[in-house]
Amino acid sequence: MSINKKLPSLDGLRGISIILVIFAHSRLTIGFPLSLQKVASYGGFGVQIFFVLSGFLISYLMKKEESEKNTINIFNFYLRRIFKILPVYLFYLLFLYIQKFEPFHLTKNALLSIFTFTVNFNDNLPWNISHFWTLSVEEQFYFIWPFLFVFFKKWRVKILIFSIFYSCIIRGLNYNSELPVYTFSSFFIYSDAIAIGALGGIYYFKNKKITDLTLFKDFKYQILSVFIIILCFTLYEFKLVGLFTIPFNHFITSLCILYIIISVLDNPNNLLFKLLNTKFLAFFGIISYSLYIWQQFFLNSD
Numbered sequence: 080m081s082i083n084k085k086l087p088s089l090d091g092l093r094g095i096s097i098i099l100v101i102f103a104h105s106r107l108t109i110g111f112p113l114s115l116q117k118v119a120s121y122g123g124f125g126v127q128i129f130f131v132l133s134g135f136l137i138s139y140l141m142k143k144e145e146s147e148k149n150t151i152n153i154f155n156f157y158l159r160r161i162f163k164i165l166p167v168y169l170f171y172l173l174f175l176y177i178q179k180f181e182p183f184h185l186t187k188n189a190l191l192s193i194f195t196f197t198v199n200f201n202d203n204l205p206w207n208i209s210h211f212w213t214l215s216v217e218e219q220f221y222f223i224w225p226f227l228f229v230f231f232k233k234w235r236v237k238i239l240i241f242s243i244f245y246s247c248i249i250r251g252l253n254y255n256s257e258l259p260v261y262t263f264s265s266f267f268i269y270s271d272a273i274a275i276g277a278l279g280g281i282y283y284f285k286n287k288k289i290t291d292l293t294l295f296k297d298f299k300y301q302i303l304s305v306f307i308i309i310l311c312f313t314l315y316e317f318k319l320v321g322l323f324t325i326p327f328n329h330f331i332t333s334l335c336i337l338y339i340i341i342s343v344l345d346n347p348n349n350l351l352f353k354l355l356n357t358k359f360l361a362f363f364g365i366i367s368y369s370l371y372i373w374q375q376f377f378l379n380s381d
Contacts, residue, residue: 090345090364091355092132097367099125104210104378118268121312126213127272127329129367131336133217134276135283141228142284160221163368164214169326171372177209181379183207196222199265210375212265217255220273239274241289243330246271251326272333279337283344290345301342302349304335 092292103122105111111119128337144151172193175183183205192201196219199212227238230235283289294300312331315324339351346352363370 083162085207086136086344088352088355089132089136089340090127091357091360092128092340092343093364094362095355095366096125096128096132097363097370099123100371101374104374108378111199120189124308124312124332127269127333128336130211130217131279131333132275132340134220134273134278135280135337135340136276137221137224137283138228138277138280140280141225142281146284150230153223153229156225160218164218167369167372168214171376175376181207181255181376199269205374206379210371213371216266216269217273222245224277236278239278239281242267242274243271243278246274247326247330250269250329254325269329271330272336275330275333276340279341283341287345290341295338295342296346296349298350300337301349304338308332308335 099122101122103125106116106281141151143155180192185205185208189201189204189208192198193208193211194214196211196215197205197217198208198215204211228235231238244317245267248342259272266307287326289295303375311324311328314320315328343352345354
């Protein structure tokens, strides 16, 4: 059974995420209205939503499998990831090589980054594949987390909490300096969003009744979470309260995303729930991965 039959609204959240990302990348395309440039730049927030969703789902599904089967089949997990990720990924790369619209050439170093999912450590890549950095961050998490989940059962939550706060520290240190490679800054700068989602997935599986609380039922709290997100972006943009916003801006906004995710899982009378479960947004969510891979070519900045 599809996970979305048990967890509604998630396709709709993916739909919003991919629309935001495409909007953000569109600003780099010739002819995009200058008046919308600044607003569109915040569309990259869609990637953060994807990260929190990914962490939430992977942990929820592993907890579910563990509960039902008393074990987790890591081999099947990776097999599912391969069949989900690689076909579209490889077909897009093949298209780039055979198409005649735009010149395309990759160095050996670039190819290594692509096929090892380490694009987030490589700043010298063509526009058409530069967006693979987000997929690389996710795949690195997917590669590590199932092993930690299975073999460090008692340490799961502690590992995630460490990852979250390490990310905050790295962002603070990285703001005005270049960190050495051993910090893995290009992973940890963003990984707290996935880790926060993962914590949420574990907690939600254990405490599904949490959605019965007024906090997760009332639309005004969802509005408040959106306001907090906007406030965090505003403070960061104008460099206000930097000691707080630089390390913790991403942390707080990720918590708000997690709150919204949980608040729309079992709340059919809620306005946001109804919006996220419309056919329009659900459709974009279902094809969001393919859209994400392909949009970069058609939004070429050259």
